[in-house]
Amino acid sequence: MGRTNDQGGFVMSVRVRFAPSPTGLLHIGGARSALFNYLFATGQGGCLILRSEDTDLARSRLEYEESIADALFWLGITWQEGLRVGGESAPYRQSERLDIYRRYLEKLAGLGYVYECFCSEEELEAQRQDLSERGESPRYSGRCASLSEQEKALKRDQGIKPALRFRVRPGAPLLFADAVRGTIGFDRNGIGDFIIMKSDGVPTYNFAVVIDDLEMKVTHVVRGEEHLSNTPCQLLIWEALGFTPPQYAHISLILNSEGKKMSKRDGDTSVAYYRDQGYLPEAVLNFLVLLGWSPTGDQEILTLAELKEQFSLARVSKAPAVFDRDKLDYMNSCYIRSRKGEELAELLLPFVQRAGLFADRTSWAGLESREREWLAVFAEAVKERIKTLGEAGQYIDLFRGAEIRSFEEEAREVLRGANARVVLEAFRRMVEAAPALNQMGELNQMGELDSAAAAAKTMMKQLGKDLGLKGKDVFMPLRAGVTGQMHGPDLDKILALLGKEDILARLEKTLSL
Numbered sequence: 001m002g003r004t005n006d007q008g009g010f011v012m013s014v015r016v017r018f019a020p021s022p023t024g025l026l027h028i029g030g031a032r033s034a035l036f037n038y039l040f041a042t043g044q045g046g047c048l049i050l051r052s053e054d055t056d057l058a059r060s061r062l063e064y065e066e067s068i069a070d071a072l073f074w075l076g077i078t079w080q081e082g083l084r085v086g087g088e089s090a091p092y093r094q095s096e097r098l099d100i101y102r103r104y105l106e107k108l109a110g111l112g113y114v115y116e117c118f119c120s121e122e123e124l125e126a127q128r129q130d131l132s133e134r135g136e137s138p139r140y141s142g143r144c145a146s147l148s149e150q151e152k153a154l155k156r157d158q159g160i161k162p163a164l165r166f167r168v169r170p171g172a173p174l175l176f177a178d179a180v181r182g183t184i185g186f187d188r189n190g191i192g193d194f195i196i197m198k199s200d201g202v203p204t205y206n207f208a209v210v211i212d213d214l215e216m217k218v219t220h221v222v223r224g225e226e227h228l229s230n231t232p233c234q235l236l237i238w239e240a241l242g243f244t245p246p247q248y249a250h251i252s253l254i255l256n257s258e259g260k261k262m263s264k265r266d267g268d269t270s271v272a273y274y275r276d277q278g279y280l281p282e283a284v285l286n287f288l289v290l291l292g293w294s295p296t297g298d299q300e301i302l303t304l305a306e307l308k309e310q311f312s313l314a315r316v317s318k319a320p321a322v323f324d325r326d327k328l329d330y331m332n333s334c335y336i337r338s339r340k341g342e343e344l345a346e347l348l349l350p351f352v353q354r355a356g357l358f359a360d361r362t363s364w365a366g367l368e369s370r371e372r373e374w375l376a377v378f379a380e381a382v383k384e385r386i387k388t389l390g391e392a393g394q395y396i397d398l399f400r401g402a403e404i405r406s407f408e409e410e411a412r413e414v415l416r417g418a419n420a421r422v423v424l425e426a427f428r429r430m431v432e433a434a435p436a437l438n439q440m441g442e443l444n445q446m447g448e449l450d451s452a453a454a455a456a457k458t459m460m461k462q463l464g465k466d467l468g469l470k471g472k473d474v475f476m477p478l479r480a481g482v483t484g485q486m487h488g489p490d491l492d493k494i495l496a497l498l499g500k501e502d503i504l505a506r507l508e509k510t511l512s513l
């Protein structure tokens with residue numbers, strides 16, 4: 001695929017790939033690599049390929065592959081070729097590409113780059129030990145590099161299945177220009193012959209990845225710094241096959257708040273964890289992009305469209321990125337606040353269901369319209385106070401039911417105050433008589449809860465006037481008497497959402513304390 005540039009020359013369109021190993025959930029580091037690839041490619045009309053590097057047969061699982069694709073999709077990262085969508089380089093699972101690898105292996109063997117290695121794990125360990133005792137870097141000694149046909153036949157007769165090694169020929173340093181780290185050089189003489197096909201016929205990562213990148217016409221490899229040490233082996237294979245390698249860009253590690261590398265093994269590094277806690281995908285995406293990349297202006301809250309427009313590898317930093325959970329929380333609360341009533345309510349539904357509310361409904365559409373309105377007003381009432389959608393669950397008891405779950409000591413104190421009883425009793429009479437509040441709990445029309453909240457506000461003001469008390473001397477005992485707490489979401493919204501019966505039941509109990 002290609003297009004012509006302004007001068008009429010041929011330009012390869014950008015083709016990148018995200019190539020996770022399906023041995024666990026999609027974690028933050030992987031998601032960031034996927035995102036950088038996605039932004040880099042789609043920002044310039046290129047193609048992102050999603051493929052599965054499942055050559056570690058023992059640890060790879062289809063359900064991980066599915067969950068990785070789901071997590072990418074949830075984040076809003078889409079791909080043009082690969083798993084689920086297909087494409088001209090199918091199949092996109094390494095375990096289904098063994099014939100392709102064998103074809104290239106034969107090519108390399110024909111060029112004299114491949115030899116059989118019969119060394120056992122114990123022998124290899126002993127060789128490594130020996131080298132390190134002599135102060136040399138541990139690499140394969142080359143022991144099987146020149147076995148005679150007779151020696152090989154003998155090994156085979158003993159039932160030993162050989163692995164296949166790539167023969168590293170002496171030569172000039174391997175140099176490549178990394179788009180993030182600049183020119184990097186490796187001494188090829190220090191690499192040691194490495195295995196490209198294991199004794200069970202499965203290729204190693206370093207071999208399969210080159211063949212896939214070659215066959216899929218990948219132009220840029222954007223991946224984590226942990227793969228930098230694999231790059232020389234991959235360059236050697238590119239060179240042996242006689243092709244130009246892609247442009248590499250190795251992005252920095254992500255460190256946790258203690259300055260240690262974030263590990264896949266920590267549960268809270270998976271994207272699924274953040275989804276389940278109630279982080280919005282756009283917040284996670286926005287947070288991820290800032291792990292190593294910086295925008296051109298001061299604005300850090302950026303939409304996907306803005307990111308596509310602004311992203312470039314030139315602004316990716318070499319320095320390690322630090323995972324700052326407070327910043328993620330801050331970004332998430334910004335994105336939550338930017339959502340309005342019903343829209344936020346729909347997002348909240350699974351989280352309030354988890355906390356027991358509307359638990360038997362299958363979806364948003366399955367709620368009655370008055371329940372949807374209830375949730376929308378609830379969402380507006382709590383959105384300033386929550387950092388995650390999950391946190392909304394803890395507010396439900398405040399807005400629902402005849403029971404006050406618990407009384408704070410401070411609230412008890414206020415209720416012992418001089419006018420508290422008078423305020424609560426007067427309010428009770430008002431609620432019993434008020435026509436607007438009579439409608440609460442039996443909503444038929446949209447917007448009734450808003451008018452109920454407005455009515456509650458008017459009533460509280462009237463109460464102050466009637467009793468000749470300052471606002472605070474009315475609101476404080478009311479809040480304490482209806483919620484058992486001294487701080488929280490707007491009281492008028494709490495009253496509207498509770499409805500007449502529950503307000504009266506709560507006042508009854510508080511007055512009998």
Ligand code: GLU
Pocket residue numbers: 019020021053209222223224227
């Ligand atoms: N399968 C590798 C991983 O999950 C990716 C390797 C690459 O991008 O070259 O880390």
